[in-house]
Amino acid sequence: MYEKIYAEILSFFPTTLSEIMQIKPNEWEQVEEIRIRLGQPICIRMHDKEIFLKQKVGQEDMMRLLENFSHNSIYAIQSELNNGFITIRGGHRIGITGTSVLEDEKIKNIKYISSLNIRIAREIKDCSLSFMQYIINKNSFLNTLLISPPGCGKTTILRDIIRQLSNGFGEFKGRNIGVVDERSEIAAMYKGIPQNDVGIRTDVMNNCAKHIGMNMLIRSMAPEIIATDEIGGKKDEEAIEHAIYSGVKLLFTAHGDDINDIPSNMLENKLFKNIIVLTRNKKPGEVKKIYTLKEEKYVTCI
Amino acid sequence: MLLVFKLILLLAILVISSLIGYMISNRYVARVKELQKLITALEIFETRINYTYDTIPECFHYIAHYIEGSIGNIFQNTADALEKENNTGTGDCLKRIIDEERIALNLTDTDIEILKGLSVSLGQIDLDSQMKNIRLVIHTLNSQLEQAEEEKSKNFKLYRNMGILTGLVLMIVLI
Secondary structure, three states, X not given: OHXXXXXHOHHHOOHHHXXXXXXXXXXXXXXXXEEEEEOOEEEEEEOOXXXXXXXXXXXXXXXXXXXXXXXXXXXXXXXXXXXXXXXXXXXXXEEEEXXXXXXXXXXXXXXXXXXXXXXXXXXXXXXXXXXXXXXXXXXXXXXXXXXXXXXXXXXXXXXXXXXXXXXXXXXXXXXXXEEEEOOOOOOOEEOOEEOOOOOOXXXXXXXXXXXXXXXXXXXXXXXXXXXXXXXXXXXXXXXXXXXXXXXOEEEEEEEOOOHHHOOHHHHHOOOOOEEEEEEOOOOOOXXXXXXXXXXXXXXXXX | OHHHHHHHHHHHHHHHHHHHHHHHHHHHHXXXXXXXXXXXXXXXXXXXXXXXOOOHHHHHHHHHXXXXXXXXXXXXXXXXXXXXXXXXXXXXXHHHHHHHHHHHOOOOHHHHHHHHHXXXXXXXXXXXXXXXXHHHHHHHHHHHHHHHHHHXXXXXXXXXXXXXXXXXXXXXXXX
């Protein structure tokens, strides 16, 4: 694990921030976030504790880090930067705050970077095994939505479900899956190759707005199932409707604490057979509730 | 015996003098070729960042694949250095590599200064500003190319013939 984090994240750190290398290799297993704030020591957040390094981060270090994360090419990450985060090789998301430069009410740039939050992405194979009984019925897939607040493992579980559905699982024969990976977190594509295992029958539309990617995949790749992360916008709803009319099955995630946090249209139209709500009371990926559609109503089965 | 030795010496003077003339004249040709390669390289760079949003190391590797010689080496070595080093800005890295390759280049000091202009804010600005800077460098290099071609047509034959003539004059004087 340390080797992977080193190759994907720590190798970007300038030598002026080398203190981070003093964290023991076995502790990297637990790291969830690295928070870097200007003028403050680096904070390494683990599952059950936080470590603050002694060294304080300067403006030069911030710019150096951002340039290194962009492979010395800020222009290449400009559109992501304007959304407040970038995704690097391995699917790790780096949140950015600073002073925004506006043009026509849109963020043109972020200057004076004040904080970076590196969220470590992890691929946990077979973490979705306990969900499979709810989302497949013999050889058919049931439209499913995963809901949880941030940090509860939605994307990790979604990725594993995609892999299982793509490869085949028990009696369920593998299907062609179209994945719209807007933030490169699901497949973590690098130069056209998924860095995470998303299965042998999976086509990935990377770094593309969800509604555009869904329509493109339906037209071009004829997927049997479409999967994407964090749906919720008005345009997403229209694309989902288009997918349903095209006979495509749905596997999505959304931010929220419970079923009432998702757009009301989706509930009224009964788009999903199952809605799985996740939490992280003891550990990420715990099931809080599972709603299933019975006689046109969502009822809890867990 | 002495006559043979004298003849060999005179011939050697003629050959060396001609070679010096040839080398000086050849620098004018080489400069034109290097400027042309440089302009092509920067046009590739401009296209790559505009249409594929490739990172600078990716663009530079791509350029080095198509542009041979010292100009290709500048891009190859800069890309390699950027991938290895975490403490140097892209512009500083490019400037350092240009200085390292300087001895192998036939470009003038002005050409080099213009090329170094590419390093200003390289990799630290948005796409539009990056493109503007590349276009400015290409535009200025095009002016240098025109001047280099004029100098070549004026001086290439002059220095080549001057080398041979100087050799012949020296031979006559020494006979």
